[in-house]
Amino acid sequence: MIGSYELIKFKIRGDERGSLIAIEGGYDIPFEIKRVYYIFDTKKGVERGFHAHIKLKQICIAVKGSCTFVLDDGKKREEIKLDRPDKGLFIEGLIWREMKDFSPDCVLVVLASEHYDESDYIRDYQKFLEEVKK
Ligand code: TYD
Numbered sequence: 001m002i003g004s005y006e007l008i009k010f011k012i013r014g015d016e017r018g019s020l021i022a023i024e025g026g027y028d029i030p031f032e033i034k035r036v037y038y039i040f041d042t043k044k045g046v047e048r049g050f051h052a053h054i055k056l057k058q059i060c061i062a063v064k065g066s067c068t069f070v071l072d073d074g075k076k077r078e079e080i081k082l083d084r085p086d087k088g089l090f091i092e093g094l095i096w097r098e099m100k101d102f103s104p105d106c107v108l109v110v111l112a113s114e115h116y117d118e119s120d121y122i123r124d125y126q127k128f129l130e131e132v133k134k
Pocket of ligand 1: 035048049050116
């Protein structure tokens with residue numbers, strides 16, 4: 001099994017009053033949204049994530065502030081900084097992810113294709129590498 005990720009640019013509907021971004025499940029992103037969660041007030045130096053998902057598809061957006069994703073497909077690691085509300089990171093399939101360098105004001109919104117399900121998580125890196133090889 002393999003995973004993939006890509007950056008998605010959302011359209012900013014700006015006018016003299018300011019900016020607005022609308023994200024519609026199935027149109028602006030390639031799945032229907034079943035769950036939304038957000039990470040905020042992250043303490044200095046904290047790193048989170050350290051897991052992969054089997055089935056879940058997600059879009060991550062730093063709607064305020066910034067943070068860095070470390071993405072690992074089992075072969076290579078890449079860092080992607082999320083620092084704009086119009087920049088979405090789409091993650092699908094088996095990708096190990098870690099999040100770090102949260103700015104104090106960071107609000108990281110995650111749109112997810114499934115309800116919360118602990119059985120969809122792989123929290124052991126060696127197990128993740130074994131799953132990627134299957
Ligand atoms: P956790 O998985 O540790 O967050 P991360 O991997 O992003 O660092 O989640 C923190 C807590 O929140 C944990 O007790 C599980 C719970 N949780 C939910 O109840 N629903 C959710 O949708 C998510 C993502 C987490």
